[in-house]
Amino acid sequence: MTVHATAQAYEPRYIRLDANDNVAIVVNDFGLPAQTRFACGLELRNFVPQGHKVALADIPEGAPIRRYNEVIGTAAQPIQAGEWVDEARIRMPTPPELDKLELATAVPAAQAPLEGYTFEGFRNPDGSAGTKNVLAISTSVQCVAGTLQFALKRIKTELLPKYPNVDDVVALTHNYGCGVAITAPLAIVPIRTLQNIARNPNFGGEVMVVGLGCEKLVPERLLPGEAGDSVVRMQDEAFDGFGAIVDAIMKMADERLAVLNRRRRETCPASDLVVGLQCGGSDAFSGVTANPALGFAADLLVRAGASVMFSEVTEVRDAIHLLTRRAINEDVGRALIREMDWYDDYLAKGDADRSANTTPGNKKGGLANIVEKSLGSIVKSGSSPIVDVLSPGERVRRKGMTFAATPASDFICGTLQLASGMTLQVFTTGRGTPYGLAAAPVIKVSTRTELARRWKDLIDFDAGRIATGEATIEETGWDLFRLILDVASGRTKVWSDRWGIHNDLTLFTPGPVT
Amino acid sequence: MTVHATAQAYEPRYIRLDANDNVAIVVNDFGLPAQTRFACGLELRNFVPQGHKVALADIPEGAPIRRYNEVIGTAAQPIQAGEWVDEARIRMPTPPELDKLELATAVPAAQAPLEGYTFEGFRNPDGSAGTKNVLAISTSVQCVAGTLQFALKRIKTELLPKYPNVDDVVALTHNYGCGVAITAPLAIVPIRTLQNIARNPNFGGEVMVVGLGCEKLVPERLLPGEAGDSVVRMQDEAFDGFGAIVDAIMKMADERLAVLNRRRRETCPASDLVVGLQCGGSDAFSGVTANPALGFAADLLVRAGASVMFSEVTEVRDAIHLLTRRAINEDVGRALIREMDWYDDYLAKGDADRSANTTPGNKKGGLANIVEKSLGSIVKSGSSPIVDVLSPGERVRRKGMTFAATPASDFICGTLQLASGMTLQVFTTGRGTPYGLAAAPVIKVSTRTELARRWKDLIDFDAGRIATGEATIEETGWDLFRLILDVASGRTKVWSDRWGIHNDLTLFTPGPVT
Ligand SMILES: [Ca+2]
Ligand SMILES: [Ca+2]
Ligand SMILES: [Ca+2]
Ligand SMILES: [Ca+2]
Ligand SMILES: [Ca+2]
CATH class of the missing domain: 3.40.50 (Rossmann fold)
Incomplete structure (x- = not known):
C-alpha cells in the first residue's frame, strides 16, 4: 500500500490510500472546520471529524465510493468535492457472493526468508x-x-x-x-x-x-x-x-x-513463534496506520518462518474476495468460503447479519460500515499467501499466515487463538481498550498518537506516527517486529501484564443451553 | 405427598411415593445386594444402587412405569418384581403436547395466611x-x-x-x-x-x-x-x-x-422476601427429601405473603400438564405454555431437545430420564396456585408462587433470578455442588445425609433425614423455613459466604455473537 499524504503534521492533512480513491480521511486531531483549504487546493464544505472521510471529487448519486481502491458503498445522494462523506451518505454494498469467488488466482510470490532472528x-x-x-x-x-x-x-x-x-x-x-x-x-x-x-x-x-x-x-x-x-x-x-x-x-x-x-x-528461532493478530475498537486509522504496520511485521514473521494467525470472520467477510485469491491453493480457498458460509448461517439463525458487527465507536471513529472496516482489518494479514484455514479452536498446523476462524469479539477471538496455540498476540486499537490475557502477552498497538499519549500506561506501541508522516509503515513494522521478539523473550513486559489486567477466557458456544 | 417407607434406617429400606407406583427407590447407603429381602417380602433379583428404582410388581413390556403416580416411561422389556429398573429398561414417553393442556382446572385453594413471621x-x-x-x-x-x-x-x-x-x-x-x-x-x-x-x-x-x-x-x-x-x-x-x-x-x-x-x-414482614428456588446435581432423592421439604417451606413462605420463584424450563417441561392445571387463571396457564414453546424452539434451533438436560450425575444418582427428573423437580414449588409467569430476566410482579422461566444451568438460573429481584436462594442438591452467589445468600440443601456429613462445610441443611425416617417432610419444611428467616436476617451465615465461594454472573445470551 502506498500512502499519499498531504503536507506536515499540524497543517490541514488528509490521507488517500490509493490513487483511484475518491475519498480520503482527515488526519488532524479533533477534525477540521468548514472552509479549511488543503495544500492540493481542496476546500472543506463542512466540518469533518478526525478519521472521517472527505470527498476528493464530486460523486453522483449511485456512483461507487472508493477507498483502498475498493468499493465501500455507493453514494446515497449526490456528494460534492470537499463534503463530509458520513455514514448516511453511503449505501452499503451486498457482500461478495460465496459461489462466485476466485480461488488462488493471485497467490503472492514467497518473499526472501529472514535468517538469524531469535527469541x-x-x-x-x-x-x-x-x-x-x-x-x-x-x-x-x-x-x-x-x-x-x-x-x-x-x-x-x-x-x-x-x-x-x-x-x-x-x-x-x-x-x-x-x-x-x-x-x-x-x-x-x-x-x-x-x-x-x-x-x-x-x-x-x-x-x-x-x-x-x-x-x-x-x-x-x-x-x-x-x-x-x-x-x-x-x-x-x-x-x-x-x-x-x-x-x-x-x-x-x-x-x-x-x-x-x-x-x-533458551534461544529459539523466531520460527517457533505462534503469533495471533487481532483488532478491537477500530477507527478509520486502523486501516491506515496500525494494521498496515502490523501487516508489515506479520510479513517479517512469516519470512522468519513463524506461524501467524489472523481471525474475526465478520471483519473479513466483506473482503473475502481479496483473500480467496491469496489462498495458496484452491482447497485453502474453499476452506475460507466454508468458514464464511458457516458464519452467514449462524448469524441468520439468530436473525442477525454482518451489519451487527460495527459498533457506535467504530462509526464515531469514521468507519461508515462493515465493508470499510473489513478492508482496514485484513490489511493486518500482510501480503503473504494464506496457507491454511482453522475452524474455531483447532490447533495451528502450518508455518506462515493462517486464517483462524473466530468471532470478532475480542475475548472469544483471544480464547480461540490461545486454543490454536498462540503464544503472543498483537492487538491494534483505535478507540482504546484495556484488553489483556493471562496466558500470553498481548502487545497493544494504537492507531493514533493521541491515544498512545493519553493511555501511556496501557498502550505498548504507537503506530499513529505513520499518519502524521513522522514514520513510514516499513520503519514502524520493523519496530513492531523487534518489540514482538523482545516481549516473547520476557525482556519487555506489556502493560496489561504489568498491571495484571487479564480478561477471563470466553468460550464460543454456538450451541444452546438447557 | 404421602411417603410410604419400609422399616427403620439400616434395615433394607425403600421409598414408594404413591400407592399406585409400581417402582420404589432404594434408600440404603451404597445400595443393596441381590437376594436382599424387604419387610414386605419383596426380594431383590439384582444389586440395586442407592437411589435407584426397584420394580414392586411384574411389569410387562410396553406397560407404564409409575412414580409420583405419574408415568415416567414404559417398560422396554418385561420387568420382574425385585428387578433393578435401570435407565435401559425404560422407554421415555413423549412430552405433554402444548396444545392439549388443561388451564387452571385444578387451582389449589388458598391456604390459611401465616401471620407474625419477620426478618x-x-x-x-x-x-x-x-x-x-x-x-x-x-x-x-x-x-x-x-x-x-x-x-x-x-x-x-x-x-x-x-x-x-x-x-x-x-x-x-x-x-x-x-x-x-x-x-x-x-x-x-x-x-x-x-x-x-x-x-x-x-x-x-x-x-x-x-x-x-x-x-x-x-x-x-x-x-x-x-x-x-x-x-x-x-x-x-x-x-x-x-x-x-x-x-x-x-x-x-x-x-x-x-x-x-x-x-x-430493621424488622420487616416475611412478605418482603423474594426467594428463588433451584436445584442442581439432582439425584433420585431430590424428589423424595429435599424438594418436598422445600415445597413445604415454599408453601409457608407463600402463606406468609412472600414472593417465591421456581424456574428451570427443561426441568418442568415434562411435568407441564401438572402446572398448567395449577395456574391461577387461564392467562397464567397460557403464559406457562408460551415459555415452554419458546424453549422447545430454542433447543430445536440448536439441534437439541429436552433429553440434553439429564447429566451423567443424574443418571448415576438414579434419575433415569428427564420425565422422572422433572416430576421430582416441580415438587419444590409446593402446592399453592401459580400466580404469574416471568420471561427470562423480568422483575417479579406478584406475591405468591411465580414461575420465572430460565435455563436449568445453575449459574444462568441464579443470574436470572437475581435480575427478577431474588434476595435469597434455596438450592437443593443430590450429588453436591459448591455453588454460591455474591449478591444474595444461597442455602444449600442436601438430599442425603451422607452428603451433608461428607460436605459438612459446604451443605447448610440436611433433608436426608426424611429418607431414613428420622424426620417428616413437615418438620423438615418448618426447620428450613426458619433457617430462611435466619439467613435473611444475617443471623446465620451460609457456607458459601463463609468461604467466599461465589460464582460469576452468567448471562443467558440466546442471540449470536459477531
Ligand atoms: Ca477487530
Ligand atoms: Ca471488533
Ligand atoms: Ca476483535
Ligand atoms: Ca435443576
Ligand atoms: Ca439448576
Whole structure:
C-alpha cells in the first residue's frame, strides 16, 4: 500500500490510500472546520471529524465510493468535492457472493526468508516453545470456579513464591461443562477449545483439571488419555469436606509447579513463534496506520518462518474476495468460503447479519460500515499467501499466515487463538481498550498518537506516527517486529501484564443451553 | 405427598411415593445386594444402587412405569418384581403436547395466611427490602472487567474497611455488551437481565456503571434515566491514563459506600422476601427429601405473603400438564405454555431437545430420564396456585408462587433470578455442588445425609433425614423455613459466604455473537 499524504503534521492533512480513491480521511486531531483549504487546493464544505472521510471529487448519486481502491458503498445522494462523506451518505454494498469467488488466482510470490532472528523461549518436550512459564489449572465445569478461585489465592500466596522460575498460575475457568446440550453438533466447538487450550505451549505440558463429578463434560473428555492422575474431582467420596478438596488441588499444583520451575529460557528461532493478530475498537486509522504496520511485521514473521494467525470472520467477510485469491491453493480457498458460509448461517439463525458487527465507536471513529472496516482489518494479514484455514479452536498446523476462524469479539477471538496455540498476540486499537490475557502477552498497538499519549500506561506501541508522516509503515513494522521478539523473550513486559489486567477466557458456544 | 417407607434406617429400606407406583427407590447407603429381602417380602433379583428404582410388581413390556403416580416411561422389556429398573429398561414417553393442556382446572385453594413471621432486612427507598447490604458495580461491556477487578481489589482494601455496615462490594462483570448482534430480537434477554440486576434490593438503589466508550450496549441503555452521574467511561478524554481511570472508579464507589453505610437492618414482614428456588446435581432423592421439604417451606413462605420463584424450563417441561392445571387463571396457564414453546424452539434451533438436560450425575444418582427428573423437580414449588409467569430476566410482579422461566444451568438460573429481584436462594442438591452467589445468600440443601456429613462445610441443611425416617417432610419444611428467616436476617451465615465461594454472573445470551 502506498500512502499519499498531504503536507506536515499540524497543517490541514488528509490521507488517500490509493490513487483511484475518491475519498480520503482527515488526519488532524479533533477534525477540521468548514472552509479549511488543503495544500492540493481542496476546500472543506463542512466540518469533518478526525478519521472521517472527505470527498476528493464530486460523486453522483449511485456512483461507487472508493477507498483502498475498493468499493465501500455507493453514494446515497449526490456528494460534492470537499463534503463530509458520513455514514448516511453511503449505501452499503451486498457482500461478495460465496459461489462466485476466485480461488488462488493471485497467490503472492514467497518473499526472501529472514535468517538469524531469535527469541528467548521455554522449550517444551513436544518441540513447541512458550513465551511464558505458566501453570494452568483447567476446569471441566463452571461449578468448580469459585472453589478453584479460593484455592488459587492460596496457591499464589503459599506455593508460587517457592518457584521463582514460574511466571504465574492461571485458572482456566469458563461457563461450560454442564447445563448445555453436550451432544448437539455445535458442542464440538467449546469442547475442542478447552481440550486445546490446556495444550498451549505457554503451559509447558503440565496439565491438571479440577472437576465436580456429575458434570456432562467429563474430565476424561477434556484431557484425552491423560486424565488418570491429573484430575481432582470434588465429589470424590475420599474428600472429607471443602478443606480436603482445597488441599488436594494445592498438592497437585505443587507437584506441577516443581516441574515447571525447572524450565529455563533458551534461544529459539523466531520460527517457533505462534503469533495471533487481532483488532478491537477500530477507527478509520486502523486501516491506515496500525494494521498496515502490523501487516508489515506479520510479513517479517512469516519470512522468519513463524506461524501467524489472523481471525474475526465478520471483519473479513466483506473482503473475502481479496483473500480467496491469496489462498495458496484452491482447497485453502474453499476452506475460507466454508468458514464464511458457516458464519452467514449462524448469524441468520439468530436473525442477525454482518451489519451487527460495527459498533457506535467504530462509526464515531469514521468507519461508515462493515465493508470499510473489513478492508482496514485484513490489511493486518500482510501480503503473504494464506496457507491454511482453522475452524474455531483447532490447533495451528502450518508455518506462515493462517486464517483462524473466530468471532470478532475480542475475548472469544483471544480464547480461540490461545486454543490454536498462540503464544503472543498483537492487538491494534483505535478507540482504546484495556484488553489483556493471562496466558500470553498481548502487545497493544494504537492507531493514533493521541491515544498512545493519553493511555501511556496501557498502550505498548504507537503506530499513529505513520499518519502524521513522522514514520513510514516499513520503519514502524520493523519496530513492531523487534518489540514482538523482545516481549516473547520476557525482556519487555506489556502493560496489561504489568498491571495484571487479564480478561477471563470466553468460550464460543454456538450451541444452546438447557 | 404421602411417603410410604419400609422399616427403620439400616434395615433394607425403600421409598414408594404413591400407592399406585409400581417402582420404589432404594434408600440404603451404597445400595443393596441381590437376594436382599424387604419387610414386605419383596426380594431383590439384582444389586440395586442407592437411589435407584426397584420394580414392586411384574411389569410387562410396553406397560407404564409409575412414580409420583405419574408415568415416567414404559417398560422396554418385561420387568420382574425385585428387578433393578435401570435407565435401559425404560422407554421415555413423549412430552405433554402444548396444545392439549388443561388451564387452571385444578387451582389449589388458598391456604390459611401465616401471620407474625419477620426478618431483619435492609429497607430500600422503593419499599423493597434486602437481605444484604452490598455495593454492586455494573459494567456495560466485558472489555472493562480486568480494570474493574483491579479497582475492586483496591476498593476492598482501602475503602470498604471505612464502612462497617456494608457487607461487600461486587463487580457485576459479564461476557456481553459488544461483539454481539445487539439489535437481534433475542438481545433483549441479556440486556433486560443487566438492567434489572442493578436494581436488585440487596444493592440498595446505589447503582454505578463502568463502561468503555465504544461498546454497543451504551451505559444509558443499561441504566435508563439514571446514567448521568453514575458512569465512569474509560475512553473519556479527561482521563490521563490507567491510574486516573482507577481513581475515578474508586471515587464514585466511595460516595456510594458512604450512602450504603447508613443502612441498618430493621424488622420487616416475611412478605418482603423474594426467594428463588433451584436445584442442581439432582439425584433420585431430590424428589423424595429435599424438594418436598422445600415445597413445604415454599408453601409457608407463600402463606406468609412472600414472593417465591421456581424456574428451570427443561426441568418442568415434562411435568407441564401438572402446572398448567395449577395456574391461577387461564392467562397464567397460557403464559406457562408460551415459555415452554419458546424453549422447545430454542433447543430445536440448536439441534437439541429436552433429553440434553439429564447429566451423567443424574443418571448415576438414579434419575433415569428427564420425565422422572422433572416430576421430582416441580415438587419444590409446593402446592399453592401459580400466580404469574416471568420471561427470562423480568422483575417479579406478584406475591405468591411465580414461575420465572430460565435455563436449568445453575449459574444462568441464579443470574436470572437475581435480575427478577431474588434476595435469597434455596438450592437443593443430590450429588453436591459448591455453588454460591455474591449478591444474595444461597442455602444449600442436601438430599442425603451422607452428603451433608461428607460436605459438612459446604451443605447448610440436611433433608436426608426424611429418607431414613428420622424426620417428616413437615418438620423438615418448618426447620428450613426458619433457617430462611435466619439467613435473611444475617443471623446465620451460609457456607458459601463463609468461604467466599461465589460464582460469576452468567448471562443467558440466546442471540449470536459477531
Ligand atoms: Ca477487530
Ligand atoms: Ca471488533
Ligand atoms: Ca476483535
Ligand atoms: Ca435443576
Ligand atoms: Ca439448576
